[in-house]
Amino acid sequence: MTTRRLNTAVLTIIGLVVLACPSFLSTVHLRLMTEVLYYALFAVSLNLITGFGGLLSFGHAAYFGVGAYITALSLLHIKGLGLIPALLMGGVAAGIIGAFFSIFLIRVSGTYYAMLTLAFNQLLYAVALKWRAVTGGDDGLGGFPKPPLHIPLIGSIDMSNTANFYWFTAVVIGVMLLLAWHLIRTPLGVSIVLLRENEERARFLGHRTAAIRFYLFTIAAFLAGIAGSMFAMFQEFVSTGAIDIFKAVDAILMMVIGGVGHFFGPMLGAMFMVFIGDWLSRLTDMWEFYIGAFFIAMVLYFRGGLISLVLYAWYWLLRAVSGLWGRRTAS
Amino acid sequence: MSILQAKDIRHDFKGLAVLFGVDLDVAEGERRAIIGPNGAGKTTLFNMITGKYQPKGGAVLLDGQDITRRSVYWRARHGLARSFQITNIFPRLTVFQSLQAAVLSRRSIRLDFVHPVSRMKAVNQEVVELLRRIGLAEQAQVPGGMLAYGQQRALEIGLTLALQPRVILLDEPTAGMSSEETRLVVDLIKRVTAGMTLIIIEHDMDVVFGLADRITVLHYGAVLASGPKEEIQQDPKVKEAYLGEED
Numbered sequence: 315m316t317t318r319r320l321n322t323a324v325l326t327i328i329g330l331v332v333l334a335c336p337s338f339l340s341t342v343h344l345r346l347m348t349e350v351l352y353y354a355l356f357a358v359s360l361n362l363i364t365g366f367g368g369l370l371s372f373g374h375a376a377y378f379g380v381g382a383y384i385t386a387l388s389l390l391h392i393k394g395l396g397l398i399p400a401l402l403m404g405g406v407a408a409g410i411i412g413a414f415f416s417i418f419l420i421r422v423s424g425t426y427y428a429m430l431t432l433a434f435n436q437l438l439y440a441v442a443l444k445w446r447a448v449t450g451g452d453d454g455l456g457g458f459p460k461p462p463l464h465i466p467l468i469g470s471i472d473m474s475n476t477a478n479f480y481w482f483t484a485v486v487i488g489v490m491l492l493l494a495w496h497l498i499r500t501p502l503g504v505s506i507v508l509l510r511e512n513e514e515r516a517r518f519l520g521h522r523t524a525a526i527r528f529y530l531f532t533i534a535a536f537l538a539g540i541a542g543s544m545f546a547m548f549q550e551f552v553s554t555g556a557i558d559i560f561k562a563v564d565a566i567l568m569m570v571i572g573g574v575g576h577f578f579g580p581m582l583g584a585m586f587m588v589f590i591g592d593w594l595s596r597l598t599d600m601w602e603f604y605i606g607a608f609f610i611a612m613v614l615y616f617r618g619g620l621i622s623l624v625l626y627a628w629y630w631l632l633r634a635v636s637g638l639w640g641r642r643t644a645s
Numbered sequence: 646m647s648i649l650q651a652k653d654i655r656h657d658f659k660g661l662a663v664l665f666g667v668d669l670d671v672a673e674g675e676r677r678a679i680i681g682p683n684g685a686g687k688t689t690l691f692n693m694i695t696g697k698y699q700p701k702g703g704a705v706l707l708d709g710q711d712i713t714r715r716s717v718y719w720r721a722r723h724g725l726a727r728s729f730q731i732t733n734i735f736p737r738l739t740v741f742q743s744l745q746a747a748v749l750s751r752r753s754i755r756l757d758f759v760h761p762v763s764r765m766k767a768v769n770q771e772v773v774e775l776l777r778r779i780g781l782a783e784q785a786q787v788p789g790g791m792l793a794y795g796q797q798r799a800l801e802i803g804l805t806l807a808l809q810p811r812v813i814l815l816d817e818p819t820a821g822m823s824s825e826e827t828r829l830v831v832d833l834i835k836r837v838t839a840g841m842t843l844i845i846i847e848h849d850m851d852v853v854f855g856l857a858d859r860i861t862v863l864h865y866g867a868v869l870a871s872g873p874k875e876e877i878q879q880d881p882k883v884k885e886a887y888l889g890e891e892d
Contacts, residue, residue, distance in 0.1 A: 501749045502758040508746055511735035518695065518733075520721035520750040520808060529756055 336477035348480050350588045351487040352544040357568035357580030359537035365575035367530050368510025370428050373435030374565045377408040377535040379557025381542030386552040389458035397463045401543045408539020409532050416531040420524040435562055442554050454553025490540050506530050571612055573619025582620045648673040649812050654693050655702035663689050665866045676843045678857035685863040687846045691816055695727045696720045724811030728801040730820055736790030740781050743789055744772045747807035778837050779803040795826040815845045831855055
């Protein structure tokens with residue numbers, strides 16, 4: 315009970331530090347931190363499928379990209395569209411695509427699942443690249459407005475301000491992460507883990523695993539779509555880079571480096587990739603090589619990811635502190 | 646009144662026939678053992694009954710209703726629960742979580758994404774009760790994959806029990822066990838399945854005579870004999886084909 319209270323306290327402090335970032339980070343770093351937030355959601359949503367559901371998807375950028383493009387297109391073509399409606403349109407569109415792809419993806423597992431997700435991702439990439447009249451093809455989509463956020467009784471908040479947009483991002487992503495965190499604690503969350511553990515046995519317990527997969531893929535696609543939508547609004551520009559295979563690989567890298575299957579792992583992975591990536595890319599042109607080498611090292615020698623390092627340190631600290639406490643009360 | 650019937654079940658694997666028209670009729674509350682040498686088709690028959698594979702011919706009836714084309718999960722929801730010969734559990738889930746997944750399924754709370762499981766008092770109470778019944782209360786927080794073999798078999802039985810099935814099918818629950826472990830598991834099965842309809846595949850004749858009141862002998866994909874255990878014990882055909890060559 316007390317460890318639970320302690321964990322809640324630590325998470326609250328982390329949340330407050332995240333919210334306080336604008337007060338101590340430079341504009342450059344605050345922009346990087348904004349990226350960390352939406353990539354964290356992107357990687358967490360993939361982790362629901364891979365870490366909890368046990369299915370490796372190579373096409374998660376499909377949903378991220380749909381979210382980004384739909385938000386960009388809505389803001390471009392619908393006059394006076396609000397910030398929140400634009401965001402939700404991106405998420406819901408990605409969810410619908412996820413539900414549609416599910417019709418095919420509920421049937422396959424393992425390598426076939428990975429290949430089919432890759433194929434769907436490439437399909438949408440091709441659409442984004444070739445349907446120039448709508449997507450702008452290689453040139454991408456830009457020049458869409460970034461509407462202010464209207465809050466009743468408080469008024470309009472200007473989103474072109476870096477700190478304001480950061481807070482908006484933090485709240486949106488925070489809510490989405492809480493939803494995902496809640497999900498894995500519900501009966502559907504329990505059912506999702508059965509897919510990873512032993513799908514056949516789950517069926518013999520009366521679980522209709524196709525339905526579980528349908529819900530899982532749709533929800534994960536929605537969350538990835540919200541992440542993509544935030545990406546579009548933040549960058550104020552969307553191109554095929556939001557939906558290509560490299561974006562899908564980014565999600566896998568973040569998830570694996572952070573820790574597959576642990577809820578908080580991918581968030582650490584996102585932070586690592588954005589900040590270390592930025593730092594390395596200023597030092598050397600070969601930064602992707604080092605990230606790749608690090609990824610290989612993690613897979614070979616440290617499957618638990620960064621999160622397990624943090625947890626080791628945390629429990630070690632707890633033991634040390636409780637040891638000191640015990641000695642003091644004993645004397 | 647028969648609760649489960651298999652009528653003229655035929656099956657082959659890529660042309661290699663394994664079941665040549667098997668009939669089975671199990672009455673409510675009956676305790677039936679299916680015996681037969683390796684390769685007789687016992688597990689295949691279980692797979693036909695529980696829907697893992699579709700038979701090439703014949704029908705499976707539950708309460709007189711044809712369920713031959715029903716899915717695995719439909720049958721599990723309507724009262725057919727089975728365990729497996731090769732331990733088939735959720736290796737990284739704790740014993741508590743595994744049973745919880747089964748209890749949630751039986752209560753038809755499978756896709757709820759609103760209410761947290763930890764607040765479902767009735768569900769968790771039932772899991773605790775199950776843990777006690779199968780003797781794994783102390784292992785509640787141990788991952789299934791880390792349990793001793795005998796305990797994994799107990800968990801298998803607990804998972805089938807959690808469904809409160811109308812017919813419980815156990816596929817060699819004592820396979821690969823020492824005689825001591827076997828005795829414990831047989832006691833467990835006797836205790837927790839008392840009064841239920843039970844169909845059990847078993848090689849160990851002590852187990853068979855301890856648990857069953859009727860026996861069906863499968864031999865090369867066909868029923869060699871079927872009846873009360875005393876009758877089967879005396880049957881010369883059975884003696885010749887199976888009981889005589891005890892290993």
